[in-house]
Amino acid sequence: NFSLKVPSAKATLVVSYVGMKSVEVAATTGKALKVTLEEDNQVLEDVVVVGYGQQKKASVVGAITQATGETLARAAGINNVGQALTGNLPGVVTMSSTGMPGEEDPQIIIRGSSSWNGSEPLILVDGVERKMSSVDMSSVANISVLKDASATAVYGVRGANGVILITTKRGQEGRAQINVTANAIMKIPSKLPGKLDSYDAMQMRNLAIENELNIAPGSWTYMKPQAYINNYRNQVGTDEFGNLLSERYPNVDWQDALFEKYCMAYNANLNVSGGNRFVKYFASVDFVSEGDIYKDFGSFRGYETGYDYKRFNVRSNLDFALTKTTTFKVSIAGSNGVRQTPWSNSVENEWQQSQKWSGIYNIGPDVFMPQHADGSFGFLPHGTNVTNSAEGVATGGTMYQTSTTIQTDFALEQNLDFITKGLSFRGSISWDNQFQESNRGINDLYTSLQHKWINPETGAVVYKETYDPQDQFDYVVRNEWTTQSGSVNNWSTFRRLYYQLQLNWARSFQKHNISAMGLFARNEWATGSQLPSRTENWAFRATYDWATRYFIEYNGAYNGSQKFSNDNRFAFFQSGAIGWTITNEPFMKAVKNLKWGDTHVFDFLKFRYSYGEIGDDNVAGRWLFMNSWSYGG
Numbered sequence: 001n002f003s004l005k006v007p008s009a010k011a012t013l014v015v016s017y018v019g020m021k022s023v024e025v026a027a028t029t030g031k032a033l034k035v036t037l038e039e040d041n042q043v044l045e046d047v048v049v050v051g052y053g054q055q056k057k058a059s060v061v062g063a064i065t066q067a068t069g070e071t072l073a074r075a076a077g078i079n080n081v082g083q084a085l086t087g088n089l090p091g092v093v094t095m096s097s098t099g100m101p102g103e104e105d106p107q108i109i110i111r112g113s114s115s116w117n118g119s120e121p122l123i124l125v126d127g128v129e130r131k132m133s134s135v136d137m138s139s140v141a142n143i144s145v146l147k148d149a150s151a152t153a154v155y156g157v158r159g160a161n162g163v164i165l166i167t168t169k170r171g172q173e174g175r176a177q178i179n180v181t182a183n184a185i186m187k188i189p190s191k192l193p194g195k196l197d198s199y200d201a202m203q204m205r206n207l208a209i210e211n212e213l214n215i216a217p218g219s220w221t222y223m224k225p226q227a228y229i230n231n232y233r234n235q236v237g238t239d240e241f242g243n244l245l246s247e248r249y250p251n252v253d254w255q256d257a258l259f260e261k262y263c264m265a266y267n268a269n270l271n272v273s274g275g276n277r278f279v280k281y282f283a284s285v286d287f288v289s290e291g292d293i294y295k296d297f298g299s300f301r302g303y304e305t306g307y308d309y310k311r312f313n314v315r316s317n318l319d320f321a322l323t324k325t326t327t328f329k330v331s332i333a334g335s336n337g338v339r340q341t342p343w344s345n346s347v348e349n350e351w352q353q354s355q356k357w358s359g360i361y362n363i364g365p366d367v368f369m370p371q372h373a374d375g376s377f378g379f380l381p382h383g384t385n386v387t388n389s390a391e392g393v394a395t396g397g398t399m400y401q402t403s404t405t406i407q408t409d410f411a412l413e414q415n416l417d418f419i420t421k422g423l424s425f426r427g428s429i430s431w432d433n434q435f436q437e438s439n440r441g442i443n444d445l446y447t448s449l450q451h452k453w454i455n456p457e458t459g460a461v462v463y464k465e466t467y468d469p470q471d472q473f474d475y476v477v478r479n480e481w482t483t484q485s486g487s488v489n490n491w492s493t494f495r496r497l498y499y500q501l502q503l504n505w506a507r508s509f510q511k512h513n514i515s516a517m518g519l520f521a522r523n524e525w526a527t528g529s530q531l532p533s534r535t536e537n538w539a540f541r542a543t544y545d546w547a548t549r550y551f552i553e554y555n556g557a558y559n560g561s562q563k564f565s566n567d568n569r570f571a572f573f574q575s576g577a578i579g580w581t582i583t584n585e586p587f588m589k590a591v592k593n594l595k596w597g598d599t600h601v602f603d604f605l606k607f608r609y610s611y612g613e614i615g616d617d618n619v620a621g622r623w624l625f626m627n628s629w630s631y632g633g
Helices: 069-073 149-158 198-211 217-222 226-230 254-258 350-355 358-362 389-394 586-592
Strands: 012-015 023-026 047-050 053-056 064-068 092-095 107-110 122-125 140-146 163-168 174-187 263-275 279-290 308-321 326-341 398-415 423-443 451-454 461-463 482-488 494-509 512-527 533-546 550-561 570-581 606-613
Touching: 047 064, 047 140, 047 163, 064 069, 069 140, 122 149, 149 163, 149 533, 149 550, 149 570, 149 606, 198 217, 198 226, 254 358, 254 389, 358 389
Parallel strands: 122 163
Antiparallel strands: 012 023, 047 053, 064 140, 092 107, 140 163, 174 263, 263 279, 279 308, 308 326, 326 398, 398 423, 423 482, 423 494, 451 461, 494 512, 512 533, 533 550, 550 570, 570 606
């Protein structure tokens, strides 16, 4: 409780706070006033999330861009945060090279590639290095992208390629708000290569041979009679041997043979937020199901084939007001995702992945059938490196890979105004754990299926399997697949411990605004049975501005990385920036009032200059500075 002296009994009080809507109340005598501020949906007009803190947007001199979760959610049909960045944040380039369900995280580059050792930016979720896919769209409050050295210097060796800061939503005081969203997304291939069918391809081949006869007379032997070519267009009925004309003279559209016209994806989210003076809460449950565009060729095998991905995300953010000056924050998040792929198509093996769709690009329409009417698969007897993509999807078995992630954050924030006004302390500790089980499902790699090819010129049928090796009779396809119970994928098991201590101070003296930040942080992580890797960071930032016109900022970080020897383990990185908001000068008032119709010509203009030095510890190997010994013959 406090009291104010006002010059008049009719005075109006304006109560404001950064990120909240201002409230005007009439001054009263001898009566207590209770004022509750509401969150401003236009908070980004006032505050920008920067490295280890926040700054007023008008005072930022680094290259930082920011977007709210609501802005990202406008990308209809997208449930992946990384994909939603496309086109919403200047200077951020996203590239997707796969549409495999569960593997749709794009490659992200900020202001172009800056290193031969990889250009992926550092991604922090609530201040901790985590995968962007660990956050669902509905839980994102805002995303900041730090693009230049003056903004990323506080991250030292981790900030060379830029930094993406993701802040999740937290509760606000007030009655519970329940939000439910559900999306159904239809996906189609954005672009597929155009190819001629068998008839047109042979016509074009004959034309090419005619045009080159003067330089290659021997090409005449490859000419095909028109009567022969017509067989690839008129394919009704059977030939004299009883073969279907459509199988003797294949005219296969491999895109249509392998792919459905579209596939479906679904996303549902339920979140609730609210709170009172003691506790504020935000809780969310998110479900994603991504379908497969491949056709199901494997029903005759007795199991489901193809690709699929289902994922549940849960999150609970709690803020406890232990005292008027002490806040304790707890954040718990978890994720469980199940990815289905053919057994012969582990997601880590790009070559195996490519064999499932190589037919679209590499197999001619007249080479062989994907699958014959009798169930046998097409093949090329004299071809050794031609893969039937339809067979790969149908008979690869079914593998389920389950990934479970648990993330916990605990933070204590203490206002230290009793020491000096504007001083505060924050300490946090986080534990992350990820477990992965793979090799669960149906293994069908060792079943020998029948393959068939019909010679289009003679009509002779060629079978790959001529007799059954067990009884020497006619070959019979057996369902010899086996089920497997699964095992822990050691090299995808991950654990992390991160903790930091931070002091913040900010004061205003008339038109002078000063702030300072000091921080210590340590990050320890390990994969599988490895020894933990460690980094350590001592960082600071100091800012000054006068009348929101002239700005000075200085940042630094003293970083240590275990990848380097003792003599080179720590290094100091720093940056400085200055800025001038010329539109806040009195002499610019007339210019600011200039309008083109109802629109101001310009209402804000800032000049800024920055210089910084940052590093990169993304080098291959951990023990390169040590002598290594090997043995063997």
